[in-house]
Amino acid sequence: MLKFPNEESVHKYMTRSILGRTVMEVLAHGPTRASVCEQLKALPVAETSRYCSEENSFCWRVHSFGKKIKQDKRLDLIHQFMVNLPLIGRVDLENPDDLFYICEDYGPNPNSAPEEPFYVYVGRKVTEGQRYLAHQYSVKTRHFIGNTSMDAQLSLIMANQGGVKPNMFVFDPFVGTGSLLVAAAHFGGYVAGCDINVNTIHGVGKSSRSFGKPRGEVTLRGNDENILANMRQYNLHDRYLDVMVSDFALNVWRKQELFDVIVTDPPYGIREKTRKIGTNKHYDELEDQTLEGHIPSTMSYHLADIFKDLLNFSARYLRLHGRLVYWLPVVNADYSDDHIPQHPCLKVIANSEQKINMTISRRLITMEKYQSMQNINPLDQVEAEIKTRTYEGSNAIRKIYFPNNSGSQSHNKSLPLT
Amino acid sequence: MADPTVTVNEMKIREVDFNPEFISRMIPRIEWKALYEAALSLDVVGNLSPELITDYEKDEDFLKEAHRVLMEVEVIKGFLICPESGRKFPIENGIPNMLLNEGEVGDGPAQSEALQEDDSMQ
Ligand SMILES: C[S@@+](CC[C@H](N)C(=O)[O-])C[C@H]1O[C@@H](n2cnc3c(N)ncnc32)[C@H](O)[C@@H]1O
Numbered sequence A: 001m002l003k004f005p006n007e008e009s010v011h012k013y014m015t016r017s018i019l020g021r022t023v024m025e026v027l028a029h030g031p032t033r034a035s036v037c038e039q040l041k042a043l044p045v046a047e048t049s050r051y052c053s054e055e056n057s058f059c060w061r062v063h064s065f066g067k068k069i070k071q072d073k074r075l076d077l078i079h080q081f082m083v084n085l086p087l088i089g090r091v092d093l094e095n096p097d098d099l100f101y102i103c104e105d106y107g108p109n110p111n112s113a114p115e116e117p118f119y120v121y122v123g124r125k126v127t128e129g130q131r132y133l134a135h136q137y138s139v140k141t142r143h144f145i146g147n148t149s150m151d152a153q154l155s156l157i158m159a160n161q162g163g164v165k166p167n168m169f170v171f172d173p174f175v176g177t178g179s180l181l182v183a184a185a186h187f188g189g190y191v192a193g194c195d196i197n198v199n200t201i202h203g204v205g206k207s208s209r210s211f212g213k214p215r216g217e218v219t220l221r222g223n224d225e226n227i228l229a230n231m232r233q234y235n236l237h238d239r240y241l242d243v244m245v246s247d248f249a250l251n252v253w254r255k256q257e258l259f260d261v262i263v264t265d266p267p268y269g270i271r272e273k274t275r276k277i278g279t280n281k282h283y284d285e286l287e288d289q290t291l292e293g294h295i296p297s298t299m300s301y302h303l304a305d306i307f308k309d310l311l312n313f314s315a316r317y318l319r320l321h322g323r324l325v326y327w328l329p330v331v332n333a334d335y336s337d338d339h340i341p342q343h344p345c346l347k348v349i350a351n352s353e354q355k356i357n358m359t360i361s362r363r364l365i366t367m368e369k370y371q372s373m374q375n376i377n378p379l380d381q382v383e384a385e386i387k388t389r390t391y392e393g394s395n396a397i398r399k400i401y402f403p404n405n406s407g408s409q410s411h412n413k414s415l416p417l418t
Numbered sequence B: 001m002a003d004p005t006v007t008v009n010e011m012k013i014r015e016v017d018f019n020p021e022f023i024s025r026m027i028p029r030i031e032w033k034a035l036y037e038a039a040l041s042l043d044v045v046g047n048l049s050p051e052l053i054t055d056y057e058k059d060e061d062f063l064k065e066a067h068r069v070l071m072e073v074e075v076i077k078g079f080l081i082c083p084e085s086g087r088k089f090p091i092e093n094g095i096p097n098m099l100l101n102e103g104e105v106g107d108g109p110a111q112s113e114a115l116q117e118d119d120s121m122q
Helices: A007-014 A033-042 A071-082 A132-136 A152-161 A179-186 A198-202 A227-233 A303-317 A396-401 B020-029 B032-042 B060-072
Strands: A022-030 A058-065 A098-105 A119-128 A169-172 A190-195 A240-245 A259-264 A275-277 A298-300 A318-331 A346-355 A360-369 B006-013 B073-081 B088-092
Touching: A007 A022, A007 A119, A022 A033, A022 A098, A033 A071, A033 A119, A058 A071, A071 A098, A132 A152, A152 A179, A152 A259, A152 A318, A152 A346, A152 A360, A169 A179, A169 B020, A179 A190, A179 A227, A179 A259, A198 A240, A227 A240, A259 A303, A303 A318, A303 A346, A303 A360, A303 A396, B006 B032, B020 B060, B032 B060, B032 B073, B060 B073
Parallel strands: A058 A098, A169 A190, A169 A259, A190 A240, A259 A318
Antiparallel strands: A022 A119, A098 A119, A275 A298, A318 A360, A346 A360, B006 B073, B073 B088
């Protein structure tokens, strides 16, 4: 049960709730039906007149947790409860002004559910959350996707964690197909992103949709498969600023507090090795790089460096009190809060685990910039650090997740990690 | 006029809803002189003010011009040019490519300041 100062604040809250279904105002609750009925009967007229009037149509429903209740028993229950309220309006099953719920809790184990419920609530529906958005923005029906496109529901949750509000400037440095930007734009953010992969950003190459295609057949992406086209699909294109091809390891931005929010899903190096531009070759051995179509060679970009770069970048480019939201892969047996990368300007304000399987998880880390770089004494630590060595070395995460088979990419297709 | 920081082969004007609050929020984060010069080299100056004015939040005409240049002018094909090194970065399909070649990448620390760009957004 939650306490809200008034109904208006409930409505406000639920416009941002991605997972919440329904909020109801609790009218009565207790361990037995009889006690709940007594409470309903005792409600003062000043209370009940808000919803018991001639003009107010109504409807009742039963929700049970941990046990199935048959239809005729439901009707009995409804009758038993509703007679305790002075309801004088019309019944309307389709479109009632007020919807009353009887919620009965039979405990966590449906196989040994008791005859009578452990606890009963009676409430009146106030409003619903935004669960439908996960469907509206589903990647299944999205124009342009890739094999690491972030799930719509999680993207919306990330935008919430980032505190995205209208007119904010939101940036994703590992933008891929831009799923996180779609969610940020839904909440009114103006969005931009970068990615090292020219093909992804331009939407050229193989399509990620194999749906309905014969095995092995390669479908090429259409001409307009790109992030801007996705924004158009959802009528969010006015909030699209730009995307650029760039390597996050090499900064391209003029130093200033530029972004309100940074949301990102960095590459972990599970599907592909993480890369940045560079080479270990001696300068004389390099081919002529000024040739048109020259593709710069890359070297591995260690996970520890990706995270440290991300924090250092955020500390410099976020405005004060702006937020950074990103996923951190962890091995549960080994995890402690020391794994979380730290920076003297950023503090962790949320750390939410999503279990991937018995041994591994990813954690959604939300940090807030609570002081500017200028305020830091240059003699103190001014750069990001990670207290453990987990993310060091090339392919750090692959070695942890697949200790016997760090080179293989084939058997881990089902992981929602990248 | 200083050397151009952007050159253009193909350009498009994309209509975008005017949102004075957003433009007002962005102006302090923009180097106005660089924006003005980029507009000059693209020949889209129109009534864009050469100087940033005080109280711009209240001046709708000023904001509308800023909106037009920032949000509606889109370089589809061209180059961004680094004012310090002269390095040219191609723009294709409206998307700038800021990648360096391996030979241009030093061993220096990440997030180096070598590359600065004045007009990265549009
Ligand atoms: C997990 S994916 C992000 C997917 C994205 N959230 C989406 O919904 O499509 C990580 C992205 O980081 C990009 N990437 C990898 N190394 C990079 C680097 N050094 N600089 C910038 N982007 C990089 C990859 O090309 C990939 O698109």
